[in-house]
Amino acid sequence: MKNWLPVFRYLLRWTLLVLPLSVAAGSAVALFLWSLDAVTDVRFAHPWLLYLLPLAGAGIFFLYRWGGKQADAGNNLIIDEIHEPGAGVPLRMAPLVLGTTLITHLFGGSAGREGTAVQIGGSFAEGFARWLRLDKEDRSVLLMVGIAAGFGAVFGTPVTGAVFALEVLTIGRIRHKALMPCFMGAVFADFTCSAWGIHHTHYHIASHQNLPFYTLLATSIGAGVCFGIASRLFSELSHGIKRIAAKVVPRPEWVPVAGGLVVIGMAALPGMTDYLGLGVHNPDPAAVTLVSAFHEGGAHTWSWLWKLLFTAVTLGTGFKGGEVTPLFFIGATLGHTLAVLTGMPVDLFAGLGFIAVFAGATNTPIACTLMGAELFGGEYLLYYAVACFTAYCFSGNTGIYLSQRVSLSKSGEMLPGKTLRDLRK
Structure with missing residues (x-):
């Protein structure tokens, strides 16, 4: 005692x-x-x-x-x-x-x-x-x-x-x-x-007991590689736009103005207004949203890339907000695309992408695996971990938070005191 x-x-x-x-x-x-x-x-x-x-x-x-x-x-x-x-x-x-x-x-x-x-x-x-x-x-x-x-x-x-x-x-x-x-x-x-009466969005992944274990495992690993590459692309593009805009635009107050004009220009293309804002819901039932990505036909082949571009331009030119919900959108729509290509369940692979692209961009695979269990239930916990840890490995030594310290690199190298910003330099 x-x-x-x-x-x-x-x-x-x-x-x-x-x-x-x-x-x-x-x-x-x-x-x-x-x-x-x-x-x-x-x-x-x-x-x-x-x-x-x-x-x-x-x-x-x-x-x-x-x-x-x-x-x-x-x-x-x-x-x-x-x-x-x-x-x-x-x-x-x-x-x-x-x-x-x-x-x-x-x-x-x-x-x-x-x-x-x-x-x-x-x-x-x-x-x-x-x-x-x-x-x-x-x-x-x-x-x-x-x-x-x-x-x-x-x-x-x-x-x-x-x-x-x-x-x-x-x-x-x-x-x-x-x-x-x-x-x-x-x-x-x-x-x-x-x-306070705030309700969060609920997502559902159906049970797919008929899927062969090794087929699903191998496909999850391959998808994790794609999710990791998408994470890296988002991080690098966001940082790159910020760096290039500071060099090219003559006055700093014009950078967000230029960014806003680019977003307007992209939104003028047919169907591109789906990628504005948060992207969780949309009053248009035919729109691509984070929720629709969990259903057959709820996303287009390149939806993930368009959301990636819209968000990288928005945040890279000085607008405020988080990166995580757009990363959910990017991951879920990329998972939808991969599921269609491989014949896997759309809802399951949208869920894997939802958490794995986030894991790669923030270098937090353990937290993201747990997020899968909290949001979607624990039936596919093994596949959540496979997708998140694979994406983490393949996202490289980069991320959306450049102040992250690196105690141990993804290749096993000790780098005490270094930040992702230092590694970029």
């Missing part, structure tokens, strides 16, 4: 620290998701708003120039602060990213929501840490809790949120010290978000 007292004290202390942060983050995420649905409905009702996207991009640029300061670094700033505490994560990050993400979606930019939720959680965590005057180590753990809370609440996947917060920081190493605080934070935040 005496040996348990330190454990009880540890759990009680972190429960008291995590609970108010999780309630605040979960409530803010609920407000964000409700607002996101509202602005998406407005955009569908008024398609002409797309033509104001360049002006919206310029507005986002000046909002961050005048009031954002280092907040413009987004998720990378939070990762850097966890590894090497410095100036801190500004509290203004939360309202800024929430507002500018809604602007992006209102005017048709192709973006997600994970980045916003994670930045809300990280910003709140920094505020709590300063108010409580926590030391550097506890502040670092609380920032990880903020990531877990934001991620767990925005997708309704608390176990994934906790593991994602641990796994995303360093490739090849997980900090178990923050395991219980992150788990508690993700659970409390998800519960709070749900208590």
Whole structure:
């Protein structure tokens, strides 16, 4: 019993620290998701708003120039602060990213929501840490809790949120010290978000007991390779567009204007409006969406590539929002295409792509395998793991978060202290 007292004290202390942060983050995420649905409905009702996207991009640029300061670094700033505490994560990050993400979606930019939720959680965590005057180590753990809370609440996947917060920081190493605080934070935040009446999208994969084991396993491995290549293409294209735009466009405030014009030009092509916005639902029953990708005929052969291009241009030119939901869309529609080509079940391979492209782009195969179980059920857990770990290996030493540290490269090389940004250089 005496040996348990330190454990009880540890759990009680972190429960008291995590609970108010999780309630605040979960409530803010609920407000964000409700607002996101509202602005998406407005955009569908008024398609002409797309033509104001360049002006919206310029507005986002000046909002961050005048009031954002280092907040413009987004998720990378939070990762850097966890590894090497410095100036801190500004509290203004939360309202800024929430507002500018809604602007992006209102005017048709192709973006997600994970980045916003994670930045809300990280910003709140920094505020709590300063108010409580926590030391550097506890502040670092609380920032990880903020990531877990934001991620767990925005997708309704608390176990994934906790593991994602641990796994995303360093490739090849997980900090178990923050395991219980992150788990508690993700659970409390998800519960709070749900208590506000927020409902998450449900996906269903039917049982396919008649499929030969080795055929399905081999096809899952091959699909995982394709998912990994798609992950790498998205990461490299997003970073490349950002780098090239900074060199080619003469003034930085014109970069999002140019990006908005490119998105308008692509959307003018027949059928391309399906790839604007979040992409989860669409009032047009014939549109390609994340949900439709799980059904026969619900996606076109190149739907995944079009969504990849729309999102890379949107985020690479300075619009705000997350990458994860577009990665879900890219993966699910690519899985749909591969299923049609190989004769495999569309719903199962859409699910594999959903999680595996995300795994490759964020270098978090364990979290994404768990996400498959949380979203789709555990019947195909082995294939979730096969697809996610294969995609992780074939995505290369890149990712959407350049501040990720690399403790152990995918080829087994020790690279302590290096970041993905360093490896790109």
